[in-house]
Amino acid sequence: MSWFDRLKRGLGKTRDVLTTDVRDLGSVWEMPWDDLEFALIGADTGSKIAAEVVAEAKRERERGVSFREALEKALLDQLEPDRMRQKLRRVGFTLDVTRHTVEVRGSVVMVVGVNGVGKTTTIAKLGQYYTERGRRVMFAAGDTFRAAATAQLEVWGERLGIPTVTGPDGSDPGAVAFNAAQQRRARGYDLLFVDTAGRLHTKHNLMEELKKVKRVIAKADPDEPKEVWLVLDAVTGQNGLAQAKKFHEAVGLTGVIVTKLDGTAKGGILLPIVRELGLPIKFIGVGEKAEDLQPYDAAAYVRALLDMPEPTAA
Ligand SMILES: Nc1nc2c(ncn2[C@@H]2O[C@H](COP(=O)(O)OP(=O)(O)OP(=O)(O)O)[C@@H](O)[C@H]2O)c(=O)[nH]1
Ligand SMILES: [Mg+2]
Missing domain, CATH: 3.40.50.300 (P-loop containing nucleotide triphosphate hydrolases)
Structure with missing residues (x-):
């Protein structure tokens, strides 16, 4: 099993909470904003961050990206404040965790x-x-x-x-x-x-x-x-x-x-x-x-x- 599959399996319970109210209409994956906010709070993000995520996802959605992509972007904004890496990611860079080593300062x-x-x-x-x-x-x-x-x-x-x-x-x-x-x-x-x-x-x-x-x-x-x-x-x-x-x-x-x-x-x-x-x-x-x-x-x-x-x- 690849590590991404392990990660996916491991996050199953959180995913269930986050996606309970998702309307899966084929390729369209949509959810009422209030339900999303609720779901985020249910996943223990805290209410302030949940509201921020929803606001950002709404903005992205209005730009025409899919609901899921809007949510991805909004979550990443919270989880990866490092602007440089976000920029790199937009041009197709992602971290290859199988080769990357987490740096340790000192000994x-x-x-x-x-x-x-x-x-x-x-x-x-x-x-x-x-x-x-x-x-x-x-x-x-x-x-x-x-x-x-x-x-x-x-x-x-x-x-x-x-x-x-x-x-x-x-x-x-x-x-x-x-x-x-x-x-x-x-x-x-x-x-x-x-x-x-x-x-x-x-x-x-x-x-x-x-x-x-x-x-x-x-x-x-x-x-x-x-x-x-x-x-x-x-x-x-x-x-x-x-x-x-x-x-x-x-x-x-x-x-x-x-x-x-x-x-x-x-x-x-x-x-x-x-x-x-x-x-x-x-x-x-x-x-x-x-x-x-x-x-x-x-x-x-x-x-x-x-x-x-x-x-x-x-
Ligand atoms: N399911 C699951 N279990 C884990 C994970 N990480 C650790 N555990 C389990 O948590 C239990 C406690 O682990 P320990 O490493 O003894 O915890 P500790 O913090 O050293 O405990 P104390 O020294 O008593 O404070 C063990 O049974 C681990 O296998 C994890 O990511 N998932
Ligand atoms: Mg111990």
Whole structure:
């Protein structure tokens, strides 16, 4: 199954919400504007963004493009504020995610998020992703809190041939992160992914602990971590925005990974992440397998959502 097919399958629930009121009259695909606005809100875009999307789609529709193309354009405007890429896209450029590599600034990526969103499994998938692209990757098992969390990452590391720095259960996560950052430098590895314990963004002391982990990494490796990625479970929808704001205040996020899009109709949550938080989405997850985590590409996302064919690379 191609990754676009996986994406399409993964976004099925959101697509169902978005297209319930679509009148499919052969080649004409039309929907009352009010119903569209409702559907967007149902997909957790938030009401402000839903209204913006409808207004933009209406403008496009008046220019004579089809309803679906108008909606595609309006969604892309929200999801891809980068004007340059839009221009390129108009002349037939789209991102070929099978060849493209998501850039990582620096060498250390701290991975944070609330409990159970998919941090550890995402790190394993990222390890595979970057290893396949020729990077030498290490893991740090910075979740010393949950029993078996270290073993979970270690097992992944062994399977993937990725060294995993660990510490005893209950030990200081900062110490693990420090050791790992030092070892990465000493051994000349390209990338270190630091796992952290799941924590509620509302728990002050746990957020302080996270800040400390970040500071300690900088002691072992000045200017690192240059990346702090938040893993968000799409199922939490709008609540994910509150999480992102709190984590951003605490440790300064540089990117977001949205997992479990396959389990929810709230796939519209990507819009406010980009528009309201201004944070880049790095990867999206549409299932539990390694192949189900893919670099985020707005055009592919929108076209999968609207049941359109795969965007073609120029
Ligand atoms: N359906 C689906 N499941 C996913 C996705 N990403 C992760 N999961 C599953 O989510 C579950 C929790 O994943 P973990 O990686 O352990 O989550 P975590 O954030 O590390 O959890 P804590 O360390 O306890 O905070 C696992 O069963 C994963 O397979 C996804 O994109 N889709
Ligand atoms: Mg974990």
